[in-house]
Amino acid sequence: MLELPIAVIGAGPVGLAAAANLVARGLPVKVYEAGAAAGASVSDWGHVRLFSPWAYNVDPAGRALLEKAGWQAPDEAAYPTGSDLVSAYLAPLSQTPELAPVIEYGARIKAIGRRGVDKVVSRDRELRPFQLTVVDSDGRVRRELARAVIDASGTWTSPNPLGAGGVAAEGEEGLADRIAYSIPDVLGRDRATYAGRTTVVVGAGHSAANVLLDLAELATTGPAARAIWLTRSNNLSRVYGGGANDQLAARGDLGRRLRQLVEAGSIELVTSFAATAVREVNGQLALDGETPDGLRTVSAVDRIVVCTGQRPDFSLTRELRIELDPWLESARALGPMIDPNLHSCGSVPPHGHRELAHPEPGFYTVGIKSYGRAPTFLMLTGYEQVRSVVAAIAGDVAAADAVQLVLPETGVCTTAPESAGGCCGGPAPSSIDACCADDASAKAQGKTGCGCGSSSKIGETAQAQ
Incomplete structure (x- = not known):
């Protein structure tokens, strides 16, 4: 052979x-x-x-x-x-x-x-x-x-669907002509599709961040457009990022700008929303979802962009x-x-x-x-x-x-509540203000950020590969 x-x-x-x-x-x-x-x-x-x-x-x-x-x-x-x-x-x-x-x-x-x-x-x-x-x-x-x-x-x-359960939400396949599963060129070839319309962006990663930032810019250059951001989680630390602690400045800036727009009210944020259905109502779309407070509907929507990976x-x-x-x-x-x-x-x-x-x-x-x-x-x-x-x-x-991989740190490190071990190699000593063992070790050496050193993994826009 x-x-x-x-x-x-x-x-x-x-x-x-x-x-x-x-x-x-x-x-x-x-x-x-x-x-x-x-x-x-x-x-x-x-x-x-x-x-x-x-x-x-x-x-x-x-x-x-x-x-x-x-x-x-x-x-x-x-x-x-x-x-x-x-x-x-x-x-x-x-x-x-x-x-x-x-x-x-x-x-x-x-x-x-x-x-x-x-x-x-x-x-x-x-x-x-x-x-x-x-x-x-x-x-x-x-x-x-x-x-x-x-x-x-x-x-x-092979994009993930809108449905939070990992399968298509009710009505999703029938309304696919008004749902995008990639990163639309909002400021370029797809401009007419989104200008002056209400768009829901679903997802909490860097792809969603790019779409939301483009929609916010579009709203300042033409007919009023509205952007609604739906996330399944209420923890946005991954997409907001580590700001100045991020060793990739452009990535830190991406999250910083998105956070500013949300806090300024330019983007409407709905967290802890697990989409279950999408319906047509009076020529527009309505999304139904489960939240900690019960069922909720986000209505009067023209387009949906699914950035769920x-x-x-x-x-x-x-x-x-x-x-x-x-x-x-x-x-x-x-x-x-x-x-x-x-x-x-x-x-x-x-x-x-x-x-x-x-x-x-x-x-x-x-x-x-x-x-x-x-x-x-x-x-x-x-x-x-x-x-x-x-x-x-x-x-x-x-x-x-002889595998060697040195990647820039994100500057984000939060302990996952589901895990007794936390991240980066186990829990940090209680006497040290750190999220994990590797973070504690790095801080003891005077380093900043997550402290995961050469083990840090970062995500690329749109999961490029």
């Missing part, structure tokens, strides 16, 4: 990084991208500016290929939009002499299995190549073989032996490290091939898909993931295990 390529699913930031690392190690690779070009999902939110600068968004192996081709790197301190990321980095990387011949566009992976056996068969399973069922842009179906598979297909095309699509891996965290749907070993019920300060230890592998030998889930339904992810995390995974595939166990 050594002559077969390693299949990479997805030509987004993490998928291209995987391909670049494979090329660097002299391993054959084939990349399958369902979209028409590299970074197709990123292009969907191209108008959004990332809150991490270029320094955090370029993979080292990808940089090496680009510089070999004469690429001029953007200013590392500048903040790209999604469109900038595609035009200045992903598109040039996909067009390098090493990667251009191995990427197929319009190629959707329908299923992955082992040639000649289903998932029940154990004997000599690892000796059989992977078989990918590929559907091309014309609808033709073919089978291709691979030595190993790196799934970097992301979650962008995404979930992985595992239909393509039904015939593989994958092991998932039972509630996050992340790689199982990764789940306890990123569970938002336990780690409210947003920390995650550096992790690599061992945490991203499955009982199916040679199959790895990477990028935002590896996090399942966990709410935050940074591209830099994905780059280190694939470096480790590719080293493991190449047989370089020492390099694969």
